[in-house]
Amino acid sequence: MSNFVFVLNPNKQPLSPIHPGEARLLLTQGKAAVFRQYPFTIILKDEVKQDSEPVALKIDPGSQTTGIALVQNNQVIWGAELTHRGQQIREKLLSRRQLRRGRRGRKTRYRQPRFLNRNRPKAWLGPSLQHRVDTTLAWVKRLIKYTPITSIAVELVKFDLQKHENPEISGAEYQRGELLGFEVKEYLLQKWGRDCVYCGAKNTPLEVEHIHPKSKGGTDRVSNLTLACHTCNQAKGNQDIRDFLKGKPNLVEKILKTAKAPLKDAAAVNSTRWKLFNSLKELGLPVTTGSGGLTKFNRIRLGVPKTHWQDASCVGQVDSLTFKTSKPLLIKAMGHGIRQRCRPDKFGFPKGHAPKQKFFQGFQTGDLVFADISLGKFAGKYVGRIAIRFRPSFILQLPDKKFDVHPKYLKHIHRNDGYNYAT
Template identity: 40%
Template structure:
């Protein structure tokens, strides 16, 4: 255990400058965002800066929308005393579940036994403690399900699975992220140089419906802003292929690869480049013979011995560095294209 703790401590402190201890009750600065949320703002700003290199961008238009997470959790527009009280006013989660769904195990139907609160989508797999994600389960069912996905746990009972999934609702993670980053994003884009204009979501909806377009993220981006239809303004063309950019990072500072128990399984080399390639580079591989004979394309994961690994659409393959050709240096992003299946614009009247 001490050896495992030592490896964990080193992973946290390696390659970090010295910083004096600070109190745990310090106040976060104004505009602070969690790193998992802040990277969305930083990634957007980075892509806008990249576009400015290739095109004369003079204005940036974005949709700034605020979501009412309380109304979304209930599933209807709240008003009056409904809004400040909420679903659990005067009670708690256990009492609400017992009164709303009866003292019955959701998985086996047992009654008259002690019941536990179980997460339909386990917390360890990204589930939340939202009320719609909670059910009552007896101790044997709760222990048997554990962190197993509910679709796998109830695979042999599709009717019960559909009944339980019907009570779940869309997670509010995306709405919370939008509420946290919208003002910060407007401020960050406005500081780049081009004029940044924020528009409400209602205007985007009116522009899109007036042009008779389907709802997709790409179409919403085209419909953002002031579309002066009275003077002939319209959307005349929609893209058929869309560039998809995903942040992948630039590697890790970890020097050891642990197993599932936390003990070191192998030590990573401090040298990042091997035989001219770095992990994350996009490469083209031509394998003449062997198990993976053929032509492949994907991101490479380098090895010191020269037998690199490539992630392809069908899985991972091992290829010698002699059979590789560099296509693009890894820059922390993964690029792909997808087809945009939307109908052409047809302006509506009225």
């Protein structure tokens, strides 16, 4: 089952989404035309008056992937998973900082360090964190344009990192090793992939396991906790992990490395949750929140599989759910290219200069096109993305090959908007 199709009146006012079969019929009869490919939207040629049923937009924010779902009358009619590029932004900023620092050291040794002449605005977020808020907000605004959304529900989860690392500070919750506002086991399930770390058993009840036994000085810190099935948990007992997994040094190294993994994903969610919530409130729609524990409770109660977009449909107060779609739109943030004009080789020496123009004959790099090539070695019909040259010879990129194509054979399907799409 595919996502429902968005419908616009001739004046571009959103109507209730319709089943793909209805949209196909309208297109075949010539009563509508394709307005946008991603998300798939049609526009009617004659105005239709209808009382649109309210649609709820639900969001499950994540550090790497954000789940989005549209729910109408307890029916999930549209879903998407938005993959962010925060880590890529961080790496590029780090590379730029290193290059600039090296250049300063080589050419301007007299230059004093500058750190007191830069003022950051209130509630400032780093670029990689702000990107997560901006991309989520951009898609919320886009969906509001294409469907009559009347309310927004967002998961407002909190990871208590201090308790996370130091559960013995004070209070019973610290001593029990619990996180304020988020269950330890739920965090461990996400961290360890919901499988037994010792035998790899899947779809089986898991128990919280101490990597270094408490009877031998182990603590309740999350960095000392993992998940194991009942059989492995009993078999390990109070053995050291190296003794229990004797003969499997690679597995021991993997477990210990994962246990000490940094908490950057949890920190990213903590840093952006209120900024996203306040940005959503500025849209003028009622915004409700739900905890991570409530989302999990709804998902287990309703028997919903564990995916980002289906998690989003369980956010907030949910009585029942019927899924009218099983194929979410997969959205991956790709950026809009680079502004670097000088292209260096692997040694850092300039080897070329990129022109400032981004368009040629109405096309730009990244456009999704339909190519109907009538002559030549590559005659046929293709769908792919193009990389332009500033001459009538573009590169058509397909999943398995790429070749040159003249722009006269090309027709736009979807213009480059900084995202890659799949279903």
